[in-house]
Amino acid sequence: MAPPELSLDQRRQLIDVQQRFEAWRVADKAFRESNKGSMTWKRVNGKEYLYRIVNRYTQKSLGPRTAETEKLKEDYMSSRTSQRARVTKMRKGLEMTAPVNRAMGLARVPRTAANVLRALDEDGLLGDGLFVVGTHALYAYEAKSGVIFEPDLLATRDLDLLADVRSRLVLAIDEKKRSGILASIRRTDKSFEVQGDLFRAVNADGYFVDLIRPMLKDEGAAGEYELGGLVPVGVDGLKWLVNAPRFDATVIGEDGLPVWMSCIDPRAFALHKYWVSTRDSRDPLKKHRDAVQASAVASVAQLLGLRFDTKELSSLPADLVANWRKIVRQS
Incomplete structure (x- = not known):
């Protein structure tokens, strides 16, 4: 059965909000950069x-x-006042759309995740070495395709962030001196604390933000990548994703306000999820959900006109890419 899709009215509203937000986001970043x-x-x-x-x-x-x-x-001072007034007016316009977005069923991203992603984006980290790779990426795929995923595919209490620990992200953190990923997260909720394993921050409500990275050939000899208060943990298979194409979208948080997300390409997400579902080491309770997510996202990738046989997916195993039709047929 095909998943439900946004109505014409919902699509019109979402497109309008996305355009307004993208204009505000560019103006806000320019204002903050030029008026430090x-x-x-x-x-x-x-x-x-x-x-x-x-x-x-x-x-x-x-x-x-x-x-x-x-x-x-x-x-x-005159220019600063003028720019601030313009950015503030644009922001108020977005805030006025929030009740409408909620009433029309467009407010999809859980509040805690939305706030964390906004903070990471404001601090210039999201999309510059940090990418959403877990279940929350489905909200971005929804926003671009107009498809509405079933609640069972979206339910989660954690936000997975993939860290590209190559020089770009490390330099971005170093430039911030006393700031970093944890500081950004805690700005949204001071109850976030790092757990003993160091890759996870948890708030008082039990919501997790996990920082992961590709596993190295010799994990025992790997040094710690301390990225602003958190140390990403190595996970098998993520090398494919860190080299996969990126996918950006403006989504709507539960509060009705927009959120910019930088994720992994839906084709790479689907192929990786399918591969995870076939692993013997994977929790049996999670395997079926992985497979269903893979199938749903692969179908959305097709809807978006993304081809599975392009060179863009060269970072993934060729035999895995070749079997993409099997993923779509799964239930």
Whole structure:
């Protein structure tokens, strides 16, 4: 039986919200990037100087107080006020759509997951070394395809994040100095604490955020990849996914507000889930759900016009890609 799909009204509303959100997200990131810190006067040896202060470590003198530097500060403050007003107006427009999104059944992503993903996106980590790979990725596939997955396929109490521990993510964390993944997560809920295994943060409600990475050939000799308070655990088969195409989508959280998600391509998700379902080491209770998820997502990939026989899936085993039709036929 084919899964239900969004109605024309739901699709129209979702597309409108996605377009508004994408415009706000670009404007907000540009505003925050160009207006880091402040511009202020500082007295040095009895004279006033204009300083551009980015943070406690980065401060630059723009010259002594003159008509030119006064104009420079005035223009900076005027531009900052104007940009802030524009971003705020766009944000309020999105907030006004939230009750409508909820009433129309578009608010799909669990609140805790939505808040965590927003924080990671705001901090420039999501999509720059961190990707959603678990069940929550299905919300992104829904938003792009218009298909609505059955609740049994979506029910989960954890958010799985794949860390690409190659230089890009590690550098992104290093640049933040005192910040990182855990700091972003805890900004949404201070009850999140790291468990003894170090790859998992758990809040007071028992919601998990797991950080995983591809397993290395010699795990015993592997050094720890400390990424801002969490240490990703190696999992077999994830090397395929870290090299697979990316898939981005704007989804709607339970609060009715949009969320940007960066995930793994649905074809790679389906093939990997199918492979996991065939593993002897896999929990028998999870095997059937893995197989059903694989089938559902493979069908959505077809609906999106994504081909399983392209070179884009070269990171996955060729025999696994060749058997994609078997995955779709599963029940």
